[in-house]
Amino acid sequence: MVTVSKKREEKLAELVREFFAAHPEVRLVAVTGSAGKASAKIAIGTVLSRQFDIQLRTDEPKTKADVLLQMIGIRMPEKGLFKWWKVIRAVKKRIKAENPDIQIIVQEFNPKEPGYNLWFKDYMMPDITVVTSVTNGRMQVEHSLEEVANEMISLANYSRMAMINRDDIDGRFASFLTNPNITTYGSDPVAEYNFDDRNFSLTDGHHGFIVSPENPDGLEVDVKLIGEHNVRPAVVAAAVGYALGESEENIKKGVESLRPLPGRMNLLKGADNTWLIDDSYSSTPLTALAALQSLYRIETPQRIAVLGNMNGLKGIFEQAHAELGANCNPDLLDWVVTVGDKANQYLAPAARQKGCQIKECKNAIEAGSFVRDKLKSEGIALFKGSSGGVWLEESIKINLHSTEDDKYLVRQTPEWIARKNQFFSQFKD
Structure with missing residues (x-):
């Protein structure tokens, strides 16, 4: 976990803003929600990596500085008197690079209190924000479910496009959305991106079709995961792939390569x-x-x-x-x-x-x-x-x-x- 002063945090955020200004071709896919962030993040990264060079850190960001450093692909040294100076130098080097070695950043946003996601608004605009769920969890310890929903959806509202999990976000929170460019995903066939489950076995997982606006007949896939709720990350990974212009062949290969994360079904x-x-x-x-x-x-x-x-x-x-x-x-x-x-x-x-x-x-x-x-x-x-x-x-x-x-x-x-x-x-x- 990276802990820095508020002043240094803002300095880091300003440098990240400079990075996106210098490299407008780099896309940012943000993932937030009460639960299911890691599974969605990994699924999206796995599918996109079939066609694109991606930046993704598997560990959960604990602080805003963690988010910023993960996004830019820099690790804070554990020791050393000049570790902050080394970080700033490394970030500036990424900004000045003629060609960044990444095309897409897949980043988890892990709010603990209201206003967390909105803080990033002045420094970046996600191309796509995925909201995985609104439920009782760590944020709900001190805040109402409505406050939790508003916090998660706030990130979607200042993104170019939002993808909302129809199954795990109560419909009453739709009024919190102000972004007109939204789509939905999930198990429910009413979702614009959904999974038509035809068969399941314990060892082979789910066989079915990812139904989407791009392919209403469905993309036939084998999803080697257990549980309807674990198929949803595969669906949103396909949705992000379609939105970013990935070929259907690569989307299929990516989805079929997904495997459970440790400790998650x-x-x-x-x-x-x-x-x-x-x-x-x-x-x-x-x-x-x-x-x-x-x-x-x-x-x-x-x-x-x-x-x-x-x-x-x-x-x-x-x-x-x-x-x-x-x-x-x-x-x-x-x-x-x-x-x-x-x-x-x-x-x-x-x-x-x-x-x-x-x-x-x-x-x-x-x-x-x-x-x-x-x-x-x-x-x-x-x-x-x-x-x-x-x-x-x-x-x-x-x-x-x-x-x-x-x-x-x-x-x-x-x-x-x-x-x-x-x-x-x-x-x-």
Whole structure:
């Protein structure tokens, strides 16, 4: 995370403005929203890279300075007395370059408070802004859903073109849009860019057609992702490709090369001929419900849902966990395994009231051991929870077919492992 003074932040922003003025041929695709930004960003970058030279950083920007440096393709040195001077020199070099080595920048905007996205208005104008969702999440901790919607949509309003997720943004927020050049994408066939899903299998994903104004009959594709909500990033990636003049052949190749990100509905082989769906990166009411519904649609002799705390829901955590529990279907789930105080206190009773078989666990290690004991051959276990104090990737680790598959899990650096070990040590006898 890059943290600089407000004065230096503004200086950096002015230099980024100079970059776009010096290189008007470079296009900017902005991605914002409450959830789903990373998946959309990576999907867009993957599809566009089939035809264009792109600038994209996979890590999440934490500050405005992060956004600006990611956009320009410069990394802040970790050490050194003159690191700020080196950054400025590197940025100026990019500005003065006769021919930039990029054609398109794909950039995530990650607002934490109202006014964040609007701050960038004086320094750049995105060619396309993708708004992935408006939902309860980190911003909603201190602000109303209407304020969250206004914040996300503000970036779309000062872009040349906006693409709005029709499925994950409530229709009542359409009044916040002032940009006349908008289009919609999603699973809903009413969206201008949508996916006509013809077939699904656990190992091969979705087979169907991306329907668009450019191709009303649909572009036939195989999307090797699990869940309707994970097909939407593929759809918007195709939409951006069409808008920027990418060939349909390259759009198809790009979409068919998409694979799940670690911790985001990633299918892993479990022990004893079982399957694990790793959705452990984070959890919000929207994404947790989508993951649960995706699990229901999979044909399998056994389903176990491991559901952890959803963090960052100040003021609505009781309601949010109870509503998720109420969506647990005893006819489709053998077990609901809850992890963490909020999930145990609010989600578990609601699921139990629906008739589900419940196992409440203090931590991810206990949950993983329970699943290892209960999951049968060809059965599927879904793991969905937040990071801090939950870390369901450690439940998955216990159930993997091979220890070598640890590399596919999130938060496995030595620093993360040390942090988690310290947390789990409090539960030892």
